[in-house]
Amino acid sequence: MEKGTLIIGGGVIGLSIGWRLRARGEPVTLLERGETGREASWAAAGMLAPVSEVHFQEDVNLRLGQESLRLYPEFVAELEAFTGKEVGYRREGGISVSLHADDTAELRHRFEYQQALDLPVEWLSATEVQNLAPALSHNVVAAVYSPADHQVDNRKLVTVLRCAFVQAGGILHEQTPVEEVRLLEDGPPAVRAGGREWRSEKLLLAAGSWSGMIPGLDGALRPWVRPVKGQILAVRAAPDLIRHNIRTPDVYIAPRADGRLVVGATVEEMGYNADLTVGGVFELLRGAWRAIPGVYEMPIHEIWCGFRPGSRDNAPILGETEIPGFFIATGHYRNGILNTPVTAKYMSELILAGTMPEILAPFSPARFSG
Ligand SMILES: Cc1cc2nc3c(=O)[nH]c(=O)nc-3n(C[C@H](O)[C@H](O)[C@H](O)COP(=O)(O)OP(=O)(O)OC[C@H]3O[C@@H](n4cnc5c(N)ncnc54)[C@H](O)[C@@H]3O)c2cc1C
Known part of the structure; x- marks a missing residue:
């Protein structure tokens, strides 16, 4: 042994x-x-x-x-100091947006729950969201800003x-x-x-x-x-067009330092079927475009999928x-x-x-x- x-x-x-x-x-x-x-x-x-x-x-x-x-x-810090390589850790926070009245009611409901748990969240008006993230759609009605939500590559x-x-x-x-x-x-x-x-x-x-x-x-x-399939894709934007994690009721968008925007993800119980489907990709692109209209012009960089381990x-x-x-x-x-x-x-x-x-x-x- x-x-x-x-x-x-x-x-x-x-x-x-x-x-x-x-x-x-x-x-x-x-x-x-x-x-x-x-x-x-x-x-x-x-x-x-x-x-x-x-x-x-x-x-x-x-x-x-x-x-x-x-x-x-x-x-x-320990990992980067030990290896001399960086992992793309960013602390800009996250913005959850609503794009119409139903979304706003749901967002408000969650916001109250977050407040009840004493979580750091801030309610933003449409104007305040535009100031924080000007690339977002003018259809954004309201948003919740979570400064504590971070990201890593x-x-x-x-x-x-x-x-x-x-x-x-x-x-x-x-x-x-x-x-x-x-x-x-x-x-x-x-x-x-x-x-x-x-x-x-x-x-x-x-x-x-x-x-x-x-x-x-x-x-x-x-x-x-069990495997829970997620289809996900990346488009190429100008660096820093988006700096926060953006979340809508349909998709989330995670920015990378080089400008890529990662748009995810479907949640599917399909076993290990790794097909990338028209429906899955269409929903991701539509969701991203509704939140950030400029996505329409952006090149698609990559589309892939993976399997989340779900108990x-x-x-x-x-x-x-x-x-x-x-x-x-x-x-x-x-x-x-x-x-x-x-x-x-x-x-x-x-x-x-x-x-x-x-x-x-x-x-x-x-x-x-x-
Ligand atoms: C589309 C998508 C988006 C996600 N987004 C996020 C996110 O934004 N934030 C977040 O926190 N999490 C996210 N997750 C979840 C996260 O990716 C997983 O929870 C995490 O990666 C699980 O890590 P793991 O090491 O357990 O599994 P894996 O990364 O799957 O690693 C398991 C390893 O075991 C190996 N293996 C399997 N069987 C054997 C065997 N018989 N012998 C030897 N080796 C074996 C595999 O080859 C694999 O390398 C996402 C997942 C997906 C699919």
Whole structure:
């Protein structure tokens, strides 16, 4: 049996936990089916928006997201200083807009809920929105400004996390799909991959929406995660035409430093069907054009899709299973980029110290047993 932790899956979650474990001296080996960071972590828009995305009665998710947002600046500073590479972290805030009266009622309803939770939000009139973001449509009726909502270039983030993991001494095996997991009498399961069997003191499953598909994990050990497809696209605008995350009832628009506007995303229960559909792309383009009319003239840069890992209650699954030494970190659904620092910090603490941090308690895999 090898010392240390074996990780299955090299998205933002597996890589960031691996990096934090290495920083504390833990030997770590990571097995990745393809190339690291090319699945959901590549497909995302990179919005870090727990305030704008707050859903009624999802207070524990909000708390996790807020803690992660609090950790973000330090996480990014440490990552950038360690690797010498930047990840495109921006703090301009987010603007949720309404484009007609029905939208305004819904926006007001959410605004009151945000205020009741003491979240930093500000109601803006049409004129105030125009002053803040002049490229927005003159049809914008009102808006809510959330200064605390930030963004990151998730493709840079996952690429830099890979560098950090390897630079810190993590052992990475790409093109090494885990084909089976074998339960043992003592210790965490053994893993078959790359024509051999791997056994470590600790095993972490972080295979995104594929986490429940590895043969050998049955019953309570198998995390129930489904793929939730998102079609998403980018258009090319002048840099700084838009500086904030823009959210409408139909789409969101996340600006990148080079001027690209990422427009997302559909939410589809289609299994792993990766088709880009006329309807999906049409709705995204129409939604973007309604919010920013100038989109009509912009070149399309790229269209792609990805699979969000969604659990039964759409909240992450974080913690130790009923087998000591066997851990799970998946099910991050729409917020895996946001929740990377909080997952990395507290999961690495759990793996090293063996005690469940209080903030992770609501997300334990045990909540689905029985
Ligand atoms: C369209 C879209 C937009 C999104 N926008 C945002 C956003 O704005 N903000 C936000 O916070 N989140 C967003 N998300 C969600 C976020 O992308 C995910 O929650 C997050 O990337 C999940 O990370 P992960 O590491 O768990 O999964 P992944 O990135 O999917 O990584 C899992 C890895 O495991 C590997 N793997 C799978 N099976 C095996 C196996 N058998 N053996 C070895 N390796 C295996 C895969 O190849 C993959 O590299 C978005 C997602 C999508 C699809």
